[in-house]
Amino acid sequence: MNGTPRTIVVTGAASGIGATTAELLRSRGDRVISVDLRSADVCADLSSPSGRADAVAGVATLVGDGVLDGLVTCAGLSRAGARQVSVNYFGTVDLVTGLRPLLARSAAPRVALVSSISSTQPADAAVVDACLAGSEPDALAAAEAAVAAGRPHEIYASTKAALNRWLRRTAVSEEFAAAGIAVNAIAPGVVLTPMTEELVSDPQWKAVMDAAVPMPLNGYAPPEAIAHALLWLLAPENTHMAGQVVFVDGGAEALTV
Numbered sequence: 660m661n662g663t664p665r666t667i668v669v670t671g672a673a674s675g676i677g678a679t680t681a682e683l684l685r686s687r688g689d690r691v692i693s694v695d696l697r698s699a700d701v702c703a704d705l706s707s708p709s710g711r712a713d714a715v716a717g718v719a720t721l722v723g724d725g726v727l728d729g730l731v732t733c734a735g736l737s738r739a740g741a742r743q744v745s746v747n748y749f750g751t752v753d754l755v756t757g758l759r760p761l762l763a764r765s766a767a768p769r770v771a772l773v774s775s776i777s778s779t780q781p782a783d784a785a786v787v788d789a790c791l792a793g794s795e796p797d798a799l800a801a802a803e804a805a806v807a808a809g810r811p812h813e814i815y816a817s818t819k820a821a822l823n824r825w826l827r828r829t830a831v832s833e834e835f836a837a838a839g840i841a842v843n844a845i846a847p848g849v850v851l852t853p854m855t856e857e858l859v860s861d862p863q864w865k866a867v868m869d870a871a872v873p874m875p876l877n878g879y880a881p882p883e884a885i886a887h888a889l890l891w892l893l894a895p896e897n898t899h900m901a902g903q904v905v906f907v908d909g910g911a912e913a914l915t916v
């Protein structure tokens with residue numbers, strides 16, 4: 660165990676990066692409250708406002724009179740479609756906002772979002788703008804329009820680009836930085852999880868992915884590489900980082916400039 664045990668919420672904890680992060684936190688003696696569609700302490704569907712409200716209420720019940728020290732938002736969808744807007748963007752920001760009062764009770768509250776290298780790729784401005792305006796119906800309509808226009812792949816990039824921009828303005832606000840709550844993000848490159856299993860095992864898709872996300876430093880990442888970076892963002896030692904998107908991507912983002 661490292662230091663005093665902390666209580667950390669992990670969304671998307673039933674698989675991939677979330678499962679690995681939860682496991683690592685537990686191995687260090689922390690208490691994890693997992694949130695996912697199934698196989699979690701709090702089973703909730705983050706694709707709907709009511710599901711998100713259920714998730715926040717479920718966590719609040721488990722925290723009780725205690726303290727919530729951290730939140731990691733790993734729940735996400737890669738299958739192209741409007742639902743990505745609801746899970747990847749609103750499923751993240753509503754949890755951060757909803758759990759803020761519980762986080763504010765901690766002596767060292769930390770939030771770590773999971774963004775993506777895709778946030779650097781072509782996005783749909785209407786989806787991004789509607790997300791940042793906080794309008795889920797408008798964002799869903801813009802995403803449906805992108806699908807109809809033959810650009811469904813832009814939705815994922817749009818949700819992650821919007822998340823990065825929301826992070827930058829939220830992290831420095833009265834509610835977060837001024838309340839001592841550090842909010843930052845890790846943006847992974849390609850990580851070997853169930854999300855990418857099919858893609859990397861298909862030579863054609865693998866070639867597309869390798870061209871889009873070249874990773875000269877050590878290639879595809881195991882989920883542990885992302886989990887360790889997330890753990891640092893969550894640590895009490897992370898006292899002065901706010902609103903940063905840290906690319907843990909084998910150098911892919913550096914190659915874009």
Ligand SMILES: NC(=O)c1ccc[n+]([C@@H]2O[C@H](COP(=O)([O-])OP(=O)(O)OC[C@H]3O[C@@H](n4cnc5c(N)ncnc54)[C@H](O)[C@@H]3O)[C@@H](O)[C@H]2O)c1
Binds near residue numbers: 677851
């Ligand atoms: N794997 C990669 O290469 C990669 C790269 C960049 C970013 N990411 C991001 O990392 C995060 C984790 O991805 P992963 O690779 O571990 O994927 P994964 O598919 O293994 O895990 C995602 C988890 O999110 C949960 N989830 C999905 N929809 C949900 C909903 N409506 N409500 C509640 N939970 C829901 C799933 O049940 C699953 O347990 C995602 O945000 C993803 O966009 C992944």
